[in-house]
Amino acid sequence: MMAASVVIRKLSSAAAAINVTRWEKLKNSKAGVWCRSLCSDYKEAVWEVVVSIWEKPVKASFYFGLLGSTWACAYTAPDKTSFETHLLECSNRLALLSPWIRSGTSDGHVQNLVKLHNEGRLCHIGLGLLSLTFCNDYNPYANLYEAQCSNLSVPWSLLPRHVLDVGFAGRWWILDSKMKDYDVNVEEFTHLPVHMQTSSSPTVGEVDRNEKLHRDSWVTLKIEIEEKQ
Template identity: 65%
Template sequence: MASRLTTRMFCAMRETANIPHSQSRWEKLKNSKAGVWSRSLASDYKEACREAVVGIYEHPVKASVYVSVLGGALTCFLSKPDKSSFEAALLERSSQLGLLSSWIRSATSDKHVQSLLKLRNEGRLRHINLGILSIIYSTDYDPDSTLYEAQCSSLSVLWRNLPGRVLDVGFVGHWWVLDSKMTNYDVNEEEFTGLPVHMRVTAPPGVQEVELNERLHRESWLALKLQVEK
């Protein structure tokens, strides 16, 4: 009986010695489906990067154009203004107009700013983020209003009607319609309606006119020279 047990023990030890060692955790992970997929993905990215480098070396002009376009798009995306910046710009323009008398400020600028302020106070201004630019448009009702027309989704602004409601476009850190309306905001155009057409338009002085004015200004500070008659 004892000899039989000893024989079985030695047989078991021999069989155990012939069994290969189990794989480590890293080898199991590397040979799993996730590991194979990760290695394949890394290989694809490596090949894509190599082809990109070769393409840049072989076609530098084309690569420069692509890089410029991508860089410009990224710059536009990062510098895109939001709704809070529009409201801040609107309040700033309103303050600038408020410092001027009604006889001086531009009626076009004042009318545009006052209409935007009215829509803002009524809660009818909306903002759309389009990636590289922003759009401000108007709606008929405040979304916080309890009116049926304001809460019914079927009566909301349709996409085909949106172009007619656009009030401003934000691009590269500027609100272009608001800035254009504020051009010469301290000039009242109605004061010049009685003048002839050729006198309503002014042009910046040329280089010679500027030099002449500067010379006359310097000469005005010189002391007068009196000549004694003999």
């Protein structure tokens, strides 16, 4: 038993020595030296960042806010599906109104976008922080020479002329601006005099007077019957 334990002890010590030798060889190899120097560089860089944050908290807060804002803009940049969904919602809202009530600007812009979408000419491009929706001259899937020839495609220098909407921070700004007051038809008031085409906000006194008249309208009328002598 004693001889067996001695043999096992010697074998374990030899195995440990072999492992230590392999670890030392790996540590002193070119790959090991490169990894150690890389970790040391990262450690020094992290320490310098921590020291700079501690010494200049305002500057660090500004950079962190800038990075956070950039990430939020990139994360909330709308895609092609969101534009099509928003366009469908705007078209449905206008369809619920009478043609005499809906705004001509809103209706014309939405109808133009729907027409381009049905023709397959609406295109979308993501630029990281924002998205652009623009129109092509032809449907890219059409079997036409003008549509398939790359030399006849819209050059990048003329792309701003074809931009229809800009998506940023989860919104499509041009479509939202066109849909402002979509239920007000300005052309209805063109026959009125100039001083009646625009209205100003009521003053505090006018609001109080209107509220008083509204309250007085709910007061029960008292009718006194005169007795005939």
